[in-house]
Amino acid sequence: MLRIENLDFSYGDLQVLWGISLEVHEGEIVTVLGGNGAGKSTTLKNVSRLVRPSRGSITFEGADLGRLESHQVVELGVVQVPEGRRIFPEMTVLENLRMGSFIKSTRPDRQRNIERAFTLFPRLAERQKQLGGTLSGGEQQMLAIGRGLMTNPRLLLLDEPSLGLSPLFVKNIFEIIKEINRQGTTILLVEQNVFQSLRISHRAYVLETGRVVLSGTGEELLGNEHVKKAFLGA
Numbered sequence: 001m002l003r004i005e006n007l008d009f010s011y012g013d014l015q016v017l018w019g020i021s022l023e024v025h026e027g028e029i030v031t032v033l034g035g036n037g038a039g040k041s042t043t044l045k046n047v048s049r050l051v052r053p054s055r056g057s058i059t060f061e062g063a064d065l066g067r068l069e070s071h072q073v074v075e076l077g078v079v080q081v082p083e084g085r086r087i088f089p090e091m092t093v094l095e096n097l098r099m100g101s102f103i104k105s106t107r108p109d110r111q112r113n114i115e116r117a118f119t120l121f122p123r124l125a126e127r128q129k130q131l132g133g134t135l136s137g138g139e140q141q142m143l144a145i146g147r148g149l150m151t152n153p154r155l156l157l158l159d160e161p162s163l164g165l166s167p168l169f170v171k172n173i174f175e176i177i178k179e180i181n182r183q184g185t186t187i188l189l190v191e192q193n194v195f196q197s198l199r200i201s202h203r204a205y206v207l208e209t210g211r212v213v214l215s216g217t218g219e220e221l222l223g224n225e226h227v228k229k230a231f232l233g234a
């Protein structure tokens with residue numbers, strides 16, 4: 001579904017991605033693991049076309065994303081939920097969700113998508129009239145994912161959805177990601193929470209200073225010595 005090939009990327013003179021190649025098959029949850037500064041967010045930004053690579057290619061269902069603007073990528077069904085959530089704090093939960101169906105073709109599905117978000121996140125239904133800025137970190141994360149779902153994504157890009165959440169919310173968020181996938185949305189997840197994300201992933205890639213150093217199934221990587229040493233404190 002998604003194929004990244006030999007991707008190089010630099011911020012000005014500083015090269016931060018070095019020949020990244022990875023693929024996501026339809027129906028999968030694929031995780032990109034890596035510590036702070038490894039290049040995870042930059043990889044997703046290249047897919048979303050928020051930045052432009054210096055070399056390499058990215059295709060989605062055969063279409064070359066290198067020719068598209070970021071809004072056209074969204075229209076193809078590739079939707080990023082950004083790190084740090086970025087919901088609208090002065091708008092209610094419901095208004096935030098409605099803002100998610102900014103693409104004309106998704107308008108007819110607006111009500112159904114709101115109901116889907118409320119079913120996945122009952123907390124949001126309870127708080128639908130509350131201002132976004134008054135939600136807890138975990139609730140804001142739910143809202144950001146709910147808003148992403150309003151665009152009928154086929155491939156959902158999630159940037160560190162568990163960051164800063166309490167342990168209870170962390171477990172909950174991973175279960176919901178699994179459920180969204182079960183309902184038919186393919187997921188490319190970026191995470192530092194190695195244990196929880198590998199448990200729900202079909203496959204994963206490990207990124208270190210802008211290079212893919214390991215890949216395998218979730219299970220393989222959970223048992224991998226390097227992963228254990230680098231991330232799981234073993």
Ligand SMILES: Nc1ncnc2c1ncn2[C@@H]1O[C@H](COP(=O)(O)OP(=O)(O)O)[C@@H](O)[C@H]1O
Nearest residue numbers: 011014016034035036037038039040041042043
């Ligand atoms: N806007 C930017 N300008 C310059 N350097 C950046 C910018 N954003 C990130 N970087 C650098 O690029 C590298 C990769 O960052 P990032 O993709 O955000 O990593 P991760 O998401 O894995 O933490 C880091 O060294 C970071 O300092």
Ligand SMILES: [Mg+2]
Nearest residue numbers: 040041042083
């Ligand atoms: Mg990041």
